[in-house]
Amino acid sequence: MEHRLLSEHYYKEGHSSLAGYKSLGGYETLHKVLDKTPEEVVCIVKDSGLRGRGGAGFPTGVKWGFLPNNSEPRYLLCNADEGEPCTFKDRLIMEKAPHQLIEGMLISAWGIKSHKSYIYIRGEYQNCIRIMEKAIRSAYDEGYLGKNVCGRDFHHDMDIYVGAGAYICGEETGMISSLEGKKGQPKLKPPFPAVRGYLDKPTIVNNVETLAAVVVILRDGVEAFRSIGTEKSPGTKFFSVSGCVRTPGNYEVPLAYPLMDLIELAGGLREGRKLKAVIPGGSSAPVLTAKECEKARMDFESLAELGSMLGSGSVIVMDDSCSMVDMLSVIEQFYHHESCGQCTPCREGTGWLSKVVDDILKGQGRIHDLSLIQGIAENMMGKTICALSDAAALPAISFVTKFRDEFEQHIRKTLVQKKEEGLSA
């Protein structure tokens, strides 16, 4: 069953309007929070153990703690670029609960003493952009934004920035480059954005779901939040389940929820189909075999133990109708397309991976291409400014090692076919 902590009111009529949100207790937490000191707020978020919901799972409170202790202006940047293939949870939050996001951002802004925030929304999400623009306007009208938030001595301005189609802008420093009006190329870290970010000023970049979760943490308290999930992965998480399931969609469940139960929540597999594999955390996460899925639990630690990752929480389900060669070629084509081109191992490596896998798919593969893929991928990891290169390498390695038989069979089968064609020609 779902555990609707953040999404308790998502499917109620009117919840996306300010009046509707307020009638269901919205913005009450913000009022309460403004009685606390910013330091207390940071402390609560730290104690809650909340981990970033965008992909890396870094503890949010710890990230906030990296801000320098000075009076420099600091920015809050909400990451609503949602580019990780098959992730669509932030779209749900913005469409169903724009004010929950705004409230979460205001609470966070109070905590980190920021007077200006941006929501960076991917350009394709036109519907979200319209909804968020309207929500921000009404929040200004009702005194939740601008001068004297809730009649208190706190000023905060919020604006939207619209991306223009680049996966890499979901990486926080790439996003900052983009917000500065440049191509979205990531920057070398350190310095981290918390020290030197947007326009070289301290900047905190948090994912939409992370910021929405801040509201329930401050509303219910640390203990209540920690009672859900596990010690190291507390709380609930939205999972975008898609692919070969009957009712693809977003499902909010406690962290450490069994993967097989999550697939059942999404309607299970189609009639007569068998589970083949699942990518548990967006296309950059290593793939799990059907056998591994049986024991997989959806939290940061459990998936790391299985050699994969929770990532953005997009669960891509593949049944026995899927060709793993085909699926890997889709993945590698994507990373090749999205590499920003700054670092050689990524720019060249993604191109080679895509080309070699595509050759195999088209029947021009050789058995030793499999070790070639492995070799290219290994040389792409840990050698670049950002993690895109690793994101392309990890699935390649996991696909060809875990499904080596299928890759070999595909290569042999197409070799035989070609020989036969050659003979008959």
Next chain:
Amino acid sequence: MEKSATLDKKFQLSEEGLAFVKKEMNRYETKRSAILPCLYRVQKENGGWVSPGAVSYLSQVMDIPEAQINEVLLFYTMYNKRPVGKLHIQVCCNLSCAMNGSRELVDHLCNNFHVKEGEKSTDDMVTISRVECLGACDIAPMAQVNETYIGPLKKETVVDQIKGLLKQD
């Protein structure tokens, strides 16, 4: 170097467009941040694409070097560098959509509208292209038609659906 499209040089923003650019230039901390939104505006007023002439024009209006505008234009996929049809049908071909038959839909659409992938139909009505994940796998296979998401698409009905949209505008 010889500049090709002479027509482009004539591109000018409408009065509202110019007001928009001015507003955007003051909206963010730096003028440069206005390049992305202003390119969208130019694209909208230039029939769905950003021509080289439009870049020169925007560079003058914003007083920002052409190179900085081109850097943005060429990096991001949502700016069209070539003319597109009245309906720009962008079919997602990433994992979940591909598993649900989106790539076959692209071929099907191209055949029916007699157009090559990524090119404009001779009657200027449609452009059909493949794109990466649009974040709507709950309605896979899906496509973005101009600004609207449509899905789940079915091979039997998708052509009529697009024809219906063509009649609407």
